[in-house]
Amino acid sequence: MGDATADAAAPLRALLMGVSRFAPAVAEDEEPMPGQGWDDLPFVLPVLARLEQAYQKLAYEVRAVREPDRRAVRQHWTAVDEEQYGIVHVVSHGTTAVAGRGRTAEGSERLSMVPSCGNPGFGTDVSLWVQEANSLAHPVLFVVDLCRAGRAARVAQLAQIPDDQLHAWVIAATGPDRAAYDGAFSTAVAEVLEEMADNGLDTSPSLRFVRWDKVTSSIQNRLSATGSRQKVHSTKVDTSQPLELPFFPNPNWTGDPRLERLQTVDAPVRAFVADLGAEHFMDRVRDHFVGRRRQLAHLAPWLDDATIGGLRVVTGAPGSGKSALLGALVCTGHEEIIRAAPDIRRHLAAQQPDGVASPNPMLAAIHARNRELDAVLTSLAAQWGLPARGAGRTEPWTVPDLIEAIVALPAVPVLVFDALDEADDPADLMQRLLLPLTEALRPDGRPCLRLLVGTRRGTRFQPLLELAAAQQTLLDLDDVPDGELRADLAEHLSLRLAELPSYSAAPQRPVRTALARTVAAKLTRNAGTVRDWGPFLVARIFGRALETLPAPADVAAAEHLGASVPVTLPGVLELDLSLQPQRARLRAVLAAVAWAKGEGFPTEAVAAVAAEFDPDVNDGNVRQLLEANRFYLRTGVESDGSTLYRLFHQGLADYLQVESYLRPYTPTHPRPDSSGGPE
Known part of the structure; x- marks a missing residue:
C-alpha cells in the first residue's frame, strides 16, 4: 500500500492502554454529569496481560500502560509519531458525551476513551486520533475495545481516501451505537494473534503480511464462536484488490522474491509453472521436467514460426507427461513467466537448447482446470492486449469478438491450451471456442493462430482429436517407441535418485543406474498398461516411496527392487501410503x-x-x-x-474420489524389499 510497506524491516511497536478502575468524579451528594460514575472493569488487566504477550509473539515491542489518567492517555497518544507505534490498542469504557454539555454536543463521530480519573476530555477522543494519524509518515492501526467503538472506524474525513494512500486503520469491537462486553473483543484479538504467531492463519509463504480481511474475519469468527452478539466494525477495504498492510507479519513468509513475482502472474498462466513442478525450482531439482526431447524439439520451433498457424494436439494417459511437456514450452516462451522466474528458462535451455520456445509477447496460455468460457475469454483478451470494442467496454467478451480481434493482429498469435478435460464444461469449451479457432482464417488465408491443446483421450473430444489426426498433427505420448520412453524414464529416475542422500554417494552410482533402468523397463513392458496409467506419474510416486525404503546394497538388490515396482497408479500410491x-x-x-x-x-x-x-x-x-x-x-x-x-495430478484426484479410499492397504504383491527378497 503506497509507502506503508516500504520500511518493513523497521521495529514493530505497539502501544496498549487499558483501564480497569475509575475514580469517582463527583461527591456522593452531587448529581453525576454525563460520562461520570463509571463501573470498574475487572477483566481489563488480565486481558491486557494476554494481549501484551500475544503482540510480543508477533515480534512487537510492546508498551503496556495500565490505569492511565487523562494526562497519561494524552501523553502516550502524542508520542505515537516519535515512538513509531504501528498499533494502538485501547480497552476501557467509551463515551460520546462532552463533559458539562448536553447530548447535542456529542457529534456523530466523537468517541472518547475514559481514563482512570473518570474525566474524558482533551486528548482522549479516539476518532480524532484516527484523523490525526492519517497525516503521519507511517501507517497506524487502532484496535478499539470501547462501547460504540465503530465510530472510530467510520470517520467521514477518511472515507474517500484510496486504500493504498490511507495511513489510519481501525478494527473496532462493536458498532457506532452498540455496547462492548467483558473484553470479549480483545480476548478474540489475543486468540487470533496467538494463532497468527503459530501458523500465520495459514497465509501463503509468498505474502509478507497476513491480509486485512483474513484478520478481521478471524476476529469476528472467534467472537461468534463464544456466542457474543458483537459485530466487528473495521475500516472498509476493496477486497477485489488484495492489500498487504504492514501490521501482522506472516511467520510463514519465505522472503523469496521469485515466489512473490509468480503470484502476480495471471492464474491460468501460473498453473503451467505448478504443473512443471517449478514453483520452487531452485530447491526441488528432483521434481524437474526431463525427457520428451523429441516432442520438445518438434513443438518449440513450430511455436516460434510466425509464418504459419494451425493446430497441434497432445494427448496420452493420465501421468504420461502432457502437462509437463506443455508447461516446459509455456515457461520458456511466455514473457510473464520469464519475467517472474527466468531461472526456469535457463535450466530448461541448458538441458535441451533446441526444445526451448523463444520469448513471445503474443504467446497466451490457458490452463483450463475448473475454468469456464467467460473466464478463458477474459484472460485471453488480457494476455494478447486486445483493444476493447468501443470506449468503456463493460460487456463480456464473446468468441466471435475474440476471433475478430485476433485476425486483425499484425502477427499470428499463439495459444497453448492445457487440461481441456479438466475444465468446468470441456465439451462446451471445445465446441464454442477451440473448434471455431481452428476454422478462423486471417485475411491472407492463413489460420488465425497457432493452437496447441493438451487433453486426455475420450469420446467428448473426438472432433478435436480426429481433426488433428486428419491433419497429422496429433501427438500421442503413449504412442512413442519403447526405447525412447524407457530412456526418458530412466533419466527421470536417475536424476531423482541422485538427489536422495542414500543414493547420492559415488559408490552408489551403479545401484541407482541399475534401479532406474529396471524400473523403466518394467513400466514400459506392457503397452496396454502404459495407456491406462502414465509411466511418468507411476515412476514419480515410486521415487517418493524409495525415499522411505532402505537403499539396495548392490546392483542385484537394486534390480530386484526395481522389478517390484507397481505398474498402476493405484498400486504405487497404495505402496507409498503404506510406508x-x-x-x-x-x-x-x-x-x-x-x-x-x-x-x-x-x-x-x-x-x-x-x-x-x-x-x-x-x-x-x-x-x-x-x-x-x-x-x-x-x-x-x-x-x-x-x-x-x-x-x-488430476489422476490422483480421480482415483481418490472414486475408489474406496479409506480401506486399509492390502498389497497384492510382496512389499518391496531392498535386501533382495520378500519380507
Missing part, C-alpha cells in the same frame, strides 16, 4: 484434497472434509500432514491470502 507414518490420517487428508476445485481448498476446508473420513483428523495434525506431504500437493493463494491446496 508413511499416520497413514490413515494421510489418506483422509489426501482424499479431502482430491475434491478441491480451482486453485484448491484452504486448510480449514481440508480439515473439515478429512474429519468426515477419519475422526482423528483435526486442524493441528492436518497442518502437519500437509506440510510433511508437500510432494503430493500444489498450492495457490486465496484472495484473503490463505494457502490453497490441491493434488499435483
Whole structure:
C-alpha cells in the first residue's frame, strides 16, 4: 500500500492502554454529569496481560500502560509519531458525551476513551486520533475495545481516501451505537494473534503480511464462536484488490522474491509453472521436467514460426507427461513467466537448447482446470492486449469478438491450451471456442493462430482429436517407441535418485543406474498398461516411496527392487501410503484434497472434509500432514491470502474420489524389499 510497506524491516511497536478502575468524579451528594460514575472493569488487566504477550509473539515491542489518567492517555497518544507505534490498542469504557454539555454536543463521530480519573476530555477522543494519524509518515492501526467503538472506524474525513494512500486503520469491537462486553473483543484479538504467531492463519509463504480481511474475519469468527452478539466494525477495504498492510507479519513468509513475482502472474498462466513442478525450482531439482526431447524439439520451433498457424494436439494417459511437456514450452516462451522466474528458462535451455520456445509477447496460455468460457475469454483478451470494442467496454467478451480481434493482429498469435478435460464444461469449451479457432482464417488465408491443446483421450473430444489426426498433427505420448520412453524414464529416475542422500554417494552410482533402468523397463513392458496409467506419474510416486525404503546394497538388490515396482497408479500410491507414518490420517487428508476445485481448498476446508473420513483428523495434525506431504500437493493463494491446496495430478484426484479410499492397504504383491527378497 503506497509507502506503508516500504520500511518493513523497521521495529514493530505497539502501544496498549487499558483501564480497569475509575475514580469517582463527583461527591456522593452531587448529581453525576454525563460520562461520570463509571463501573470498574475487572477483566481489563488480565486481558491486557494476554494481549501484551500475544503482540510480543508477533515480534512487537510492546508498551503496556495500565490505569492511565487523562494526562497519561494524552501523553502516550502524542508520542505515537516519535515512538513509531504501528498499533494502538485501547480497552476501557467509551463515551460520546462532552463533559458539562448536553447530548447535542456529542457529534456523530466523537468517541472518547475514559481514563482512570473518570474525566474524558482533551486528548482522549479516539476518532480524532484516527484523523490525526492519517497525516503521519507511517501507517497506524487502532484496535478499539470501547462501547460504540465503530465510530472510530467510520470517520467521514477518511472515507474517500484510496486504500493504498490511507495511513489510519481501525478494527473496532462493536458498532457506532452498540455496547462492548467483558473484553470479549480483545480476548478474540489475543486468540487470533496467538494463532497468527503459530501458523500465520495459514497465509501463503509468498505474502509478507497476513491480509486485512483474513484478520478481521478471524476476529469476528472467534467472537461468534463464544456466542457474543458483537459485530466487528473495521475500516472498509476493496477486497477485489488484495492489500498487504504492514501490521501482522506472516511467520510463514519465505522472503523469496521469485515466489512473490509468480503470484502476480495471471492464474491460468501460473498453473503451467505448478504443473512443471517449478514453483520452487531452485530447491526441488528432483521434481524437474526431463525427457520428451523429441516432442520438445518438434513443438518449440513450430511455436516460434510466425509464418504459419494451425493446430497441434497432445494427448496420452493420465501421468504420461502432457502437462509437463506443455508447461516446459509455456515457461520458456511466455514473457510473464520469464519475467517472474527466468531461472526456469535457463535450466530448461541448458538441458535441451533446441526444445526451448523463444520469448513471445503474443504467446497466451490457458490452463483450463475448473475454468469456464467467460473466464478463458477474459484472460485471453488480457494476455494478447486486445483493444476493447468501443470506449468503456463493460460487456463480456464473446468468441466471435475474440476471433475478430485476433485476425486483425499484425502477427499470428499463439495459444497453448492445457487440461481441456479438466475444465468446468470441456465439451462446451471445445465446441464454442477451440473448434471455431481452428476454422478462423486471417485475411491472407492463413489460420488465425497457432493452437496447441493438451487433453486426455475420450469420446467428448473426438472432433478435436480426429481433426488433428486428419491433419497429422496429433501427438500421442503413449504412442512413442519403447526405447525412447524407457530412456526418458530412466533419466527421470536417475536424476531423482541422485538427489536422495542414500543414493547420492559415488559408490552408489551403479545401484541407482541399475534401479532406474529396471524400473523403466518394467513400466514400459506392457503397452496396454502404459495407456491406462502414465509411466511418468507411476515412476514419480515410486521415487517418493524409495525415499522411505532402505537403499539396495548392490546392483542385484537394486534390480530386484526395481522389478517390484507397481505398474498402476493405484498400486504405487497404495505402496507409498503404506510406508508413511499416520497413514490413515494421510489418506483422509489426501482424499479431502482430491475434491478441491480451482486453485484448491484452504486448510480449514481440508480439515473439515478429512474429519468426515477419519475422526482423528483435526486442524493441528492436518497442518502437519500437509506440510510433511508437500510432494503430493500444489498450492495457490486465496484472495484473503490463505494457502490453497490441491493434488499435483488430476489422476490422483480421480482415483481418490472414486475408489474406496479409506480401506486399509492390502498389497497384492510382496512389499518391496531392498535386501533382495520378500519380507
